[in-house]
Amino acid sequence: MMQKMMAGWMVKKLITVKWDAVNTPVDEGGLGLRKLKVMNKSVVLKLLWKIETEDVELTSFMRAKYKNKNGEWSNTYKQSSILPGLEWVIFEFNNGSRWLVVDGKNISVWKDKWIEEYALIERYSEDAYVQQNIDMKVEQLIQDGEWHIPECMNKYFEVTELPAISAG
Numbered sequence: 736m737m738q739k740m741m742a743g744w745m746v747k748k749l750i751t752v753k754w755d756a757v758n759t760p761v762d763e764g765g766l767g768l769r770k771l772k773v774m775n776k777s778v779v780l781k782l783l784w785k786i787e788t789e790d791v792e793l794t795s796f797m798r799a800k801y802k803n804k805n806g807e808w809s810n811t812y813k814q815s816s817i818l819p820g821l822e823w824v825i826f827e828f829n830n831g832s833r834w835l836v837v838d839g840k841n842i843s844v845w846k847d848k849w850i851e852e853y854a855l856i857e858r859y860s861e862d863a864y865v866q867q868n869i870d871m872k873v874e875q876l877i878q879d880g881e882w883h884i885p886e887c888m889n890k891y892f893e894v895t896e897l898p899a900i901s902a903g
């Protein structure tokens with residue numbers, strides 16, 4: 736009889752707490768745990784940033800595997816455990832980043848954001864000149880570290896919109 740009473744006192748009750756309360760910062764009374772979705776997204780964004788900006792063996796491999804010869808993300812299906820995560824964050828990555836012009840070798844005039852917060856092809860996708868020169872790189876607009884814009888391109892942007900060319 737005494738053992739049953741002692742056993743009843745030893746049982747601990749579980750307390751359930753809302754997940755939002757667990758994720759609340761400690762200062763606000765929570766446990767300060769970060770949401771796994773947010774942490775996962777930040778890690779995948781960091782991987783994507785390294786793929787786009789670093790030139791080491793791993794990133795070169797990833798670019799060769801998942802990008803086409805024009806530097807665009809491949810649309811064809813490839814069996815991979817990494818690609819779905821990259822596709823999950825590519826839109827946010829592209830919306831939240833803009834090229835800093837140094838030499839312009841890797842920057843597409845039409846497809847990359849380098850002038851404003853949009854790619855020029857978003858506004859001029861049907862233009863004949865754009866379609867004929869779709870693979871044009873920004874380096875073709877730079878001579879001796881200064882902008883040299885052909886007259887025919889003045890309708891796409893103002894010269895005052897051009898970013899400063901940074902030292903590499």
